Amino acid sequence: TNAEIGKQWYQRRVRGNDVAKQVLTDTYHTISGRKCEVRIPKRTEPERKLFVGRLPRGTDEKDLSDYFSAYGALADVYIPKPHRGFAFITFEKGEDAEIVLKQKHFLKDAPINVTLPDPPAKKQKFGEPEYGDRGMKPFGGYRQESSSYYPPFLQRM
Numbered sequence: 001t002n003a004e005i006g007k008q009w010y011q012r013r014v015r016g017n018d019v020a021k022q023v024l025t026d027t028y029h030t031i032s033g034r035k036c037e038v039r040i041p042k043r044t045e046p047e048r049k050l051f052v053g054r055l056p057r058g059t060d061e062k063d064l065s066d067y068f069s070a071y072g073a074l075a076d077v078y079i080p081k082p083h084r085g086f087a088f089i090t091f092e093k094g095e096d097a098e099i100v101l102k103q104k105h106f107l108k109d110a111p112i113n114v115t116l117p118d119p120p121a122k123k124q125k126f127g128e129p130e131y132g133d134r135g136m137k138p139f140g141g142y143r144q145e146s147s148s149y150y151p152p153f154l155q156r157m
Contacts, residue, residue: 046094048075050101052087053113055079064089067107072096088117 023029029036052064061077068074068089076090091097105112 046098047116048092048094048097049088049090049117050097051113051115051117052089053085053115054110055083055085055087055112056108056110057083057085059083059087059107063107067105068100071100 023038026038029038059079061079064077064079064087065074068077068091071091073092073096074089075092077087078089079087091100100114101116105114
């Protein structure tokens with residue numbers, strides 16, 4: 001059954017192509033009574049862009065270029081102005097970026113963090129609920145019947 005195939009696939013972490021092909025032939029599977037969908041990830045090539053954090057003051061594009069070009073050709077180096085302690089570097093090949101991610105790095109005798117970039121967070125408008133629409137209000141949410149959502153010490157008298 002589909003549940004048995006899914007369970008085997010999960011336990012073995014797809015050691016063989018036969019099991020993977022069998023799992024991918026059906027769009028939906030039922031595992032422990034829950035309907036599941038198995039999809040192939042959209043990105044097939046490795047990420048080329050990396051986030052570099054904890055940059056020492058005075059670091060410029062040339063410093064990063066000189067350091068990271070030892071791992072492969074760089075397509076772009078970006079440090080926001082004014083200096084905020086981070087940068088983005090983009091390699092021409094994703095394989096070079098993967099090698100960089102697996103190592104520890106030091107620039108100007110200071111450790112730096114190199115990770116995959118997080119997608120930018122959606123900006124929240126003031127007064128919108130923080131986590132979906134669960135009735136949350138700014139400052140912890142006050143009674144619905146209150147004329148204001150603000151705590152008493154911020155209300156005008």
